Amino acid sequence: VTESFPPGRVVVGASGAPYTVVVGPGIVGGLPEELARTLPGRRVALISDSHVAPLHAERIADSCRAADIDVALLTFEAGEASKTRKTWSILTDQMLEAGLGRDSCVVAVGGGVTTDLAGFVAATYMRGVPTVLVPTSYLAMVDASVGGKTGVDVRAGKNLVGAFHAPELVLADTELLATLPHSERGQGLVEAYKHGAILDEEHFQRLKEGRSELLSADPVVAARAILESVALKAAVVARDEFEGGYRQILNFGHTLGHTIEAASEYEVGHGAAVALGMLGEAVLGERLGVTSPGTSETLEAALRPLIGTSGLSIDVDRALRYLSVDKKARSGDARFVLLERVGHVSPGDGWTHAVPRSLVEEVLSEVMG
Amino acid sequence: VTESFPPGRVVVGASGAPYTVVVGPGIVGGLPEELARTLPGRRVALISDSHVAPLHAERIADSCRAADIDVALLTFEAGEASKTRKTWSILTDQMLEAGLGRDSCVVAVGGGVTTDLAGFVAATYMRGVPTVLVPTSYLAMVDASVGGKTGVDVRAGKNLVGAFHAPELVLADTELLATLPHSERGQGLVEAYKHGAILDEEHFQRLKEGRSELLSADPVVAARAILESVALKAAVVARDEFEGGYRQILNFGHTLGHTIEAASEYEVGHGAAVALGMLGEAVLGERLGVTSPGTSETLEAALRPLIGTSGLSIDVDRALRYLSVDKKARSGDARFVLLERVGHVSPGDGWTHAVPRSLVEEVLSEVMG
Numbered sequence: 001v002t003e004s005f006p007p008g009r010v011v012v013g014a015s016g017a018p019y020t021v022v023v024g025p026g027i028v029g030g031l032p033e034e035l036a037r038t039l040p041g042r043r044v045a046l047i048s049d050s051h052v053a054p055l056h057a058e059r060i061a062d063s064c065r066a067a068d069i070d071v072a073l074l075t076f077e078a079g080e081a082s083k084t085r086k087t088w089s090i091l092t093d094q095m096l097e098a099g100l101g102r103d104s105c106v107v108a109v110g111g112g113v114t115t116d117l118a119g120f121v122a123a124t125y126m127r128g129v130p131t132v133l134v135p136t137s138y139l140a141m142v143d144a145s146v147g148g149k150t151g152v153d154v155r156a157g158k159n160l161v162g163a164f165h166a167p168e169l170v171l172a173d174t175e176l177l178a179t180l181p182h183s184e185r186g187q188g189l190v191e192a193y194k195h196g197a198i199l200d201e202e203h204f205q206r207l208k209e210g211r212s213e214l215l216s217a218d219p220v221v222a223a224r225a226i227l228e229s230v231a232l233k234a235a236v237v238a239r240d241e242f243e244g245g246y247r248q249i250l251n252f253g254h255t256l257g258h259t260i261e262a263a264s265e266y267e268v269g270h271g272a273a274v275a276l277g278m279l280g281e282a283v284l285g286e287r288l289g290v291t292s293p294g295t296s297e298t299l300e301a302a303l304r305p306l307i308g309t310s311g312l313s314i315d316v317d318r319a320l321r322y323l324s325v326d327k328k329a330r331s332g333d334a335r336f337v338l339l340e341r342v343g344h345v346s347p348g349d350g351w352t353h354a355v356p357r358s359l360v361e362e363v364l365s366e367v368m369g
Numbered sequence: 370v371t372e373s374f375p376p377g378r379v380v381v382g383a384s385g386a387p388y389t390v391v392v393g394p395g396i397v398g399g400l401p402e403e404l405a406r407t408l409p410g411r412r413v414a415l416i417s418d419s420h421v422a423p424l425h426a427e428r429i430a431d432s433c434r435a436a437d438i439d440v441a442l443l444t445f446e447a448g449e450a451s452k453t454r455k456t457w458s459i460l461t462d463q464m465l466e467a468g469l470g471r472d473s474c475v476v477a478v479g480g481g482v483t484t485d486l487a488g489f490v491a492a493t494y495m496r497g498v499p500t501v502l503v504p505t506s507y508l509a510m511v512d513a514s515v516g517g518k519t520g521v522d523v524r525a526g527k528n529l530v531g532a533f534h535a536p537e538l539v540l541a542d543t544e545l546l547a548t549l550p551h552s553e554r555g556q557g558l559v560e561a562y563k564h565g566a567i568l569d570e571e572h573f574q575r576l577k578e579g580r581s582e583l584l585s586a587d588p589v590v591a592a593r594a595i596l597e598s599v600a601l602k603a604a605v606v607a608r609d610e611f612e613g614g615y616r617q618i619l620n621f622g623h624t625l626g627h628t629i630e631a632a633s634e635y636e637v638g639h640g641a642a643v644a645l646g647m648l649g650e651a652v653l654g655e656r657l658g659v660t661s662p663g664t665s666e667t668l669e670a671a672l673r674p675l676i677g678t679s680g681l682s683i684d685v686d687r688a689l690r691y692l693s694v695d696k697k698a699r700s701g702d703a704r705f706v707l708l709e710r711v712g713h714v715s716p717g718d719g720w721t722h723a724v725p726r727s728l729v730e731e732v733l734s735e736v737m738g
Binding site for chain 1: 454458461462465466492493494495496497518519520523524525526528529530531532533
């Protein structure tokens with residue numbers, strides 16, 4: 001039984017209607033009522049993966065049906081390898097076969113793969129139907145819940161095909177974290193540390209202090225941490241919804257991180273790759289005199305305990321080739337978001353800095369060494 | 370040599386930045402300058418089909434290159450059969466292979482298939498890059514140029530997968546109409562007549578009076594007609610960008626039209642199908658007492674000369690099955706936009722009327738008889 005904890009709410013401003021991220025233990029029980037209130041008359045495609053469906057999605061579907069909501073439960077094989085245009089096509093066709101019209105909505109129950117993939121299905125189904133997200137991982141609660149990014153991976157890289165499509169509602173039930181594999185807990189928390197690193201040193205410190213409760217998925221400690229982190233991200237997205245300028249600061253750690261992830265052929269998990277990317281980008285900043293000396297050590301002390309680091313290796317030449325098709329590439333230059341120190345990002349030139357390729361190569365080798 | 374005609378402009382309001390539709394003979398010569406002005410530094414994917422590429426797109430690509438714009442010309446096989454997720458994937462992959470980053474833009478040169486398909490590529494490339502449309506058909510100039518609809522067809526029906534993605538700029542050069550096959554001229558003008566039918570009886574009359582000049586693609590008469598028609602559509606879209614309410618009036622003729630088109634397995638062209646749909650929906654309205662008697666005859670007299678009607682036949686039972694997956698379906702009901710008379714749409718219940726299936730069946734048989 002969970003200690004009493006009132007659900008917290010963060011309102012995310014978007015160019016369409018603002019939406020709410022609700023965070024708290026046990027709140028998914030309110031989904032049928034929320035669906036009836038926010039989307040009356042909607043028929044639901046509940047999308048989940050083969051791992052999360054038996055753990056959570058089937059029960060959630062049943063609770064909706066008990067409230068007279070018409071639910072088609074659609075599942076796909078768990079794993080990043082499913083986050084493709086092919087799975088997107090199959091899910092879309094299953095919705096069409098189920099006769100779901102443009103008055104339907106998509107409820108995504110799962111981790112970041114599910115929310116990104118189901119979100120892209122919703123974004124493109126009959127030119128867009130509403131989405132409700134029920135994230136079940138730290139990564140999805142902290143990151144995918146805010147910003148409206150949806151998409152799939154292609155051979156050339158992750159998330160290169162997608163759309164911005166803000167959800168109607170996000171229910172982050174921290175009791176669902178209990179079933180999250182231990183290996184994904186630390187990796188998922190990396191994005192929360194990133195929000196602290198770019199915006200709020202105190203959030204960064206509190207995450208460090210609560211590490212053992214967070215890794216054991218304590219639903220109350222998790223709810224407090226997620227609420228803080230979601231509020232930080234929401235403030236950034238409210239200022240720049242479509243990633244033209246300020247929002248780029250959220251890419252801290254991701255330029256190198258995506259490169260490491262892709263070059264390892266996804267052997268290195270997303271969280272671990274972003275953690276390594278944050279370390280590497282802190283080192284880049286220190287070498288360029290932008291980031292305070294010692295910042296990379298502070299990040300390393302906080303992040304290494306979250307991720308497995310033994311045996312990680314990548315081909316640096318290969319990684320550098322991935323860099324050039326990164327979405328943040330402007331006319332072929334490699335540009336990076338850099339910190340001034342923990343809690344503060346450098347304004348740079350439009351929030352990024354050009355970094356010589358030779359320095360990127362040198363630092364990539366060191367971080368992966 | 371074309372009679373001197375100053376380009377006309379219609380500004381289309383959208384939730385993002387408003388964009389301009391420029392209409393006039395010869396204006397595509399200004400494309401390189403417009404690209405440099407509105408999208409400085411952008412690399413361009415110029416997308417066209419195998420029919421239009423040698424007629425126009427190659428020359429347009431050359432004119433951009435002569436102005437130091439980096440252009441990747443990507444073509445696909447002409448025809449509605451190419452408007453698929455597969456072609457969308459191939460074009461996306463070709464852009465990735467060309468190393469185009471998120472600072473690239475898509476220029477679509479062609480008819481409605483090209484603008485819808487290339488628009489969907491742009492909408493989903495790295496979560497959205499800008500689009501410039503250079504429509505080469507009446508249909509694309511009058512219809513696809515306004516509203517930001519993009520999409521592809523799937524087995525279950527046309528345009529069932531897509532996104533709203535407004536262009537940055539539309540250049541409707543009426544000299545390009547000279548290469549439009551004669552069979553597509555009349556069909557493409559049907560959408561202009563539709564704008565008259567729902568909104569402006571005078572526009573409807575002027576289209577009738579100018580029919581022979583329009584069918585011979587007179588670039589000045591065409592420019593005047595297209596400007597009027599685009600302005601009518603833009604006024605509707607400005608009032609309701611995302612098709613929640615008022616914008617549905619643009620679907621007049623399309624509920625039956627799409628059904629006829631799909632049931633004929635696209636043997637019946639889009640314009641002919643919409644013309645038949647307009648006739649059918651006028652008959653529906655007359656039978657229900659919503660539409661003034663004689664309206665369907667007025668439409669028939671205007672539209673029959675535009676379309677070939679001999680030998681058109683469809684399976685009515687099959688057509689009725691398509692009706693239920695139409696995007697306008699609300700909870701399985703068949704709903705229609707109906708006229709009060711030419712130039713005036715009936716407000717109905719949220720701009721549509723529920724129509725008994727038996728009446729739809731009866732009228733479909735008559736119209737196709």
